[in-house]
Amino acid sequence: MAKTASTLAPSSKPRETGPKAVAKRTFGYALLIFFALIFIMPFVLSAVTAFKSLPDIQENPVSLIADPEHGGWTTEGIEGLNTSQVRLPRWTLNSVIVTVFVVLLRITFGSLAGYALARMRFPGRGFIFALILAVQAIPAIVLAIPRFMVMRQLGIINTYVGMIVPLAFDAFGIFLMKQFFEQLPRELEEAAAIDGASTWQTFTKVMLPLAAPGLIALTILSTQGTWNEFLHILIARIGEPELATLPVGLAGITAAFGEAQPWNTIVAGALITIIPIAIVFFVFQRYFVQGVAASAAKG
Amino acid sequence: MATQVGTKPRRLQLRRHRGPQRARLDWREPYLGWLFTAPALIGLVIFLVIPIIAAVWVSFRDWNGLSPIFESEPVGLANYRELLLEEGVRQRDFAISLRNNLYYVIGVVPVQSILAFVIAVILNQKFLKGKGFFRTAYYFPSITSSIAVTLIFVFLFQTNGAINQALPFQDIDWLDNARGLIHNFLGVFGVEDGPAFLTENEFMGLELWDWLAGPSVAMTAIMMLVIWTTTGTLMLIFLAGLQNIPVSVEEAAIVDGANGVQRFFRITIPLMRPTIFFVVTLGLIGTWQVFDQIYAGTAGGPRKTTFTPAYLIYFQSFTNSKAGLAGAIAVILFAIIMFFTWINRKIIRDTGDV
Numbered sequence: 001m002a003k004t005a006s007t008l009a010p011s012s013k014p015r016e017t018g019p020k021a022v023a024k025r026t027f028g029y030a031l032l033i034f035f036a037l038i039f040i041m042p043f044v045l046s047a048v049t050a051f052k053s054l055p056d057i058q059e060n061p062v063s064l065i066a067d068p069e070h071g072g073w074t075t076e077g078i079e080g081l082n083t084s085q086v087r088l089p090r091w092t093l094n095s096v097i098v099t100v101f102v103v104l105l106r107i108t109f110g111s112l113a114g115y116a117l118a119r120m121r122f123p124g125r126g127f128i129f130a131l132i133l134a135v136q137a138i139p140a141i142v143l144a145i146p147r148f149m150v151m152r153q154l155g156i157i158n159t160y161v162g163m164i165v166p167l168a169f170d171a172f173g174i175f176l177m178k179q180f181f182e183q184l185p186r187e188l189e190e191a192a193a194i195d196g197a198s199t200w201q202t203f204t205k206v207m208l209p210l211a212a213p214g215l216i217a218l219t220i221l222s223t224q225g226t227w228n229e230f231l232h233i234l235i236a237r238i239g240e241p242e243l244a245t246l247p248v249g250l251a252g253i254t255a256a257f258g259e260a261q262p263w264n265t266i267v268a269g270a271l272i273t274i275i276p277i278a279i280v281f282f283v284f285q286r287y288f289v290q291g292v293a294a295s296a297a298k299g
Numbered sequence: 300m301a302t303q304v305g306t307k308p309r310r311l312q313l314r315r316h317r318g319p320q321r322a323r324l325d326w327r328e329p330y331l332g333w334l335f336t337a338p339a340l341i342g343l344v345i346f347l348v349i350p351i352i353a354a355v356w357v358s359f360r361d362w363n364g365l366s367p368i369f370e371s372e373p374v375g376l377a378n379y380r381e382l383l384l385e386e387g388v389r390q391r392d393f394a395i396s397l398r399n400n401l402y403y404v405i406g407v408v409p410v411q412s413i414l415a416f417v418i419a420v421i422l423n424q425k426f427l428k429g430k431g432f433f434r435t436a437y438y439f440p441s442i443t444s445s446i447a448v449t450l451i452f453v454f455l456f457q458t459n460g461a462i463n464q465a466l467p468f469q470d471i472d473w474l475d476n477a478r479g480l481i482h483n484f485l486g487v488f489g490v491e492d493g494p495a496f497l498t499e500n501e502f503m504g505l506e507l508w509d510w511l512a513g514p515s516v517a518m519t520a521i522m523m524l525v526i527w528t529t530t531g532t533l534m535l536i537f538l539a540g541l542q543n544i545p546v547s548v549e550e551a552a553i554v555d556g557a558n559g560v561q562r563f564f565r566i567t568i569p570l571m572r573p574t575i576f577f578v579v580t581l582g583l584i585g586t587w588q589v590f591d592q593i594y595a596g597t598a599g600g601p602r603k604t605t606f607t608p609a610y611l612i613y614f615q616s617f618t619n620s621k622a623g624l625a626g627a628i629a630v631i632l633f634a635i636i637m638f639f640t641w642i643n644r645k646i647i648r649d650t651g652d653v
Contacts, residue, residue: 021426028427035418036436039527043439045461046451062461113339122332128340135347137640139588141609142633145616145625146353147346149368169342199325203335228444230591238617247446251595254453263454270447281442285435288442292535 043271050077050268057263077264081272085256088269090242091249095227095273098163098245102226103219105168110218111211114177115203119189129178136171140231148235158240163233167226173218176291180214181207217287224277224288246273354633357626364622371623378627386504389624394503394510396606400587402514403522403607408582411526411533415578418530419537420567434538438531445528445591452524453596473520477602479512480519515604521592529585533578540574541567573646580643587636608632 048064049057056063056070066073081088116122117129147166148157156162184207192202208215230247237243244252250269254261281288325331358378362371382393418437422430440448455461456473463470478486485491492498493508500507514522544567552562568575590609597605599614606614608628616625 025426028421028424031421032427032429032433036433039437039440039531041461042448042451042455042527045455049454058459061457061459062464109339109342113336116332116335120328120332120335122329125332128336131340131348132343135343135351137637137644138347138351139584139609139633139636141588141590141612142354142629142636143347143350144612145364145622145629146350146357148364148616149353149357150345150350153368165342166346169339169346171343171347174339193325199327199331224442228446230444230446230594234594235617247444247591250444250450251446251591254450254595255598263457266450267454270444270450273447274443277442277444278439281439282435288438289535292532293539 043274046267046271050264050271051075052077052264054262054264074264077262077268080262080265081269086253086262086265086269087241087244087249088246088272091244091246092272094163094243095245095247097160098167098229098233099223099226101160101164102167103222105164106170106173106222107215107218109168110170110173110177111208111215113174114179114214115181115207115211117174118178118181119207132171132174136175144231144235147232148238151236156236158237158243160243162236163243163245166236167229167232170222170225173222176218176221177211177214180211180217184210216284217290220280220284220287221291223280227273227277354626354629357623358630360623360626362623362626363620364616364625365620374623378624379631381624382627382631383503389621391504392603392606392611393608393628394505395603396608396611397503398505398510398512399514399518399604400589400607400609403518403589404583404586406514406519406522407525407529407586408579410522411530412575412578412582414526415530415533416537416571416575419534419541420563422534422538423541434535437534440528441531443528446595448528449524449592449595452520452527456520471516474517474597475601476516477600477604479515479604481511481513483516484513515601517597517601518605521589521596521605524592524596525586525589529582533581536578536581537571537574540571544570573649576646577643580639580646583639584636584643587632587639608635 045062045064048066049061051073052060052066053071053074053076056067059070060067080086113128113132117125117132151157151162151166154162156165188206188210189202192206197205228247229245230251233243233245233248234251237248241249246269250266250273253266253269357368359373359375360368360371361374361377362368381387381389383390421427422434453474457463458470458472462473493506493511497508497511498506502510548566548570549562552566557565588609589607590613593599593605593607593610594613599606599610609632612625612628612632614625615628616622
């Protein structure tokens with residue numbers, strides 16, 4: 001910007017005119033659109049590829065229109081999703097089961113512990129909180145083998161219990177709920193106590209409903225995290241194809257086919273894995289943004 | 300943030316050290332507190348605390364991952380010696396994985412941080428509209444399944460795939476090319492073999508010349524994929540930081556006659572320093588854990604050039620039946636990651652908030 005622009009806050013005016021401002025705006029939008037294309041095109045191309053025939057994909061991998069000479073638009077990729085090697089319905093069912101139960105358990109454990117840590121005074125409270133902070137930082141891959149060991153000792157390898165229960169204990173959920181309960185005014189609990197409500201009643205009837213935004217945030221973030229979870233499920237159901245979830249099943253496809261990859265089926269499977277979370281994301285976007293902000297503030 | 304030093308950190312400290320400040324509502328609170336936290340606590344102990352201790356314990360044993368763990372032989376430091384000191388394929392594989400991950404970090408962390416910062420600064424410009432749409436578009440890849448996205452990229456990286464068609468070079472066999480980028484670059488000048496002092500000397504069983512190979516083409520593809528996925532999240536963090544900069548500071552600078560470039564380097568960057576450090580350390584923590592993309596994208600190949608310590612843990616314990624050795628890798632990796640986590644936490648503590 002030139003010296004002439006140094007009058008008071010010209011950039012905060014709603015709209016600048018003049019060639020310089022127009023050029024600036026054009027350049028800004030050009031950059032934004034360029035980046036948007038980079039981030040969105042892979043999904044668009046996948047959506048198109050899912051409905052193309054394999055010879056068409058081989059010949060015109062980037063074309064956004066199916067070639068009539070290769071059969072035009074086809075659902076053969078989608079049909080390939082229910083075969084002996086690609087068992088998408090089964091994987092989807094497993095993903096739904098695991099996600100539903102993990103989310104329910106996380107809400108239960110997270111709100112109970114979060115409430116106690118936010119509002120109750122008891123010996124060991126500081127220690128418990130420090131422990132939660134500490135375990136939150138431990139990378140999953142480091143825990144992979146010993147977790148497998150513990151699950152084997154408990155006899156829960158290759159069971160739904162083994163896939164679900166270890167994922168249900170998640171320090172972030174407790175942390176998130178603690179933050180939400182801390183924001184609620186104390187007076188409400190005092191009023192409930194004066195009215196003769198027990199601690200349990202105060203918690204379930206007064207505090208939990210008020211913490212609904214926190215519960216929704218926890219539900220959404222846990223749904224996304226569990227639906228996409230790979231490493232834990234991979235290890236918890238090692239060698240049991242019946243129990244594969246969508247990510248684990250998908251990760252095995254390319255190895256199962258070797259040279260001739262059915263790309264229309266593969267990208268269709270990938271998109272079907274992405275779509276449910278995409279819908280959740282577009283409906284509840286602000287919770288995702290809050291989640292990033294929360295994890296950024298607390299690491 | 301530096302501008303909030305006056306009030307914010309103090310309030311945070313009070314809350315952190317004293318906890319709930321009013322009297323107990325219920326005399327049973329000491330018991331109820333434990334009762335409410337018990338379910339979560341028991342689970343965290345069984346699936347997080349015990350595994351951490353077990354991880355260290357396993358690393359001192361010769362366990363194949365299948366036979367009962369308590370029947371395995373204690374071997375002292377043998378697993379660590381095998382990884383760090385004794386010549387052989389295990390040491391070499393570990394050295395290769397460290398090299399690969401090191402280049403991966405050097406490539407991914409600066410690019411994703413700078414890209415996210417640039418995009419956040421553009422999105423923060425007042426003269427642009429429709430930011431909500433763009434923010435959503437950039438952030439969307441971050442919330443998708445890493446495996447699904449990796450498969451899409453494996454498709455895009457095919458030799459006749461979209462990425463080769465979009466780039467103006469001759470076709471690259473992205474996922475099958477084990478050549479290191481630095482070796483490739485030197486090859487342009489006709490340097491095909493390293494000088495004797497690099498090829499004749501080794502560190503951890505790997506020739507110095509191989510240490511200097513750079514990331515393989517295949518690893519570069521994984522790096523591009525990861526940058527594409529994570530930039531959106533980091534952008535959101537930067538955006539939150541940028542929106543914390545008070546408008547008055549910007550306006551004061553404009554009154555003082557600072558131009559856009561000056562304001563960017565003298566105000567935005569210094570005020571964003573805590574956020575920048577935070578994003579960089581977050582990147583350092585994350586990039587040492589890369590696993591999903593390698594598993595589904597390249598499975599460690601071609602010629603082990605996408606082996607990383609995280610992938611090697613899985614490979615040694617579940618493919619190679621060397622769970623004790625994998626435990627030792629896990630402990631070393633844990634130390635690396637904890638170091639960066641410690642720095643990251645220190646930044647949060649020192650600045651109060653990001």
